[in-house]
Amino acid sequence: LPTRREGQFRRIAVHGEMSMTLPAAQRSLYAIETSSPVLFLDNVDIHTRAADRQQDRDEDIVILEMAFDVYGYVRGVK
Numbered sequence: 001l002p003t004r005r006e007g008q009f010r011r012i013a014v015h016g017e018m019s020m021t022l023p024a025a026q027r028s029l030y031a032i033e034t035s036s037p038v039l040f041l042d043n044v045d046i047h048t049r050a051a052d053r054q055q056d057r058d059e060d061i062v063i064l065e066m067a068f069d070v071y072g073y074v075r076g077v078k
Contacts, residue, residue, distance in 0.1 A: 001069060013042075013071035018064075025064045037072055044068040 001013040018028065025046075032039050045067045 001071075006073070009073040009075055011071055011073055013069050015067070015069050017067045019066070020064060022062060022064060025066060032070055039070050039072045042069045042071060 001015055003013075004011050018025070020028065029041065033041060047065045049063050049065060
């Protein structure tokens with residue numbers, strides 16, 4: 001995504017798309033939001049779909065289709 005200046009900082013953003021189970025999504029989004037340097041999630045869009053039933057399980061596995069922007073800031077770059 002395009003960079004933009006915000007005061008003394010430059011905002012750098014990327015767009016991401018992932019498909020994964022709910023537990024994997026929780027771990028991934030938590031890792032992004034607790035990272036260093038600090039990153040922010042924005043424009044998060046999540047839809048569900050049922051995956052094929054696993055042979056050794058009786059329940060359906062839910063897959064999340066996610067799209068989002070992740071951004072952070074860089075100081076003093078012209």
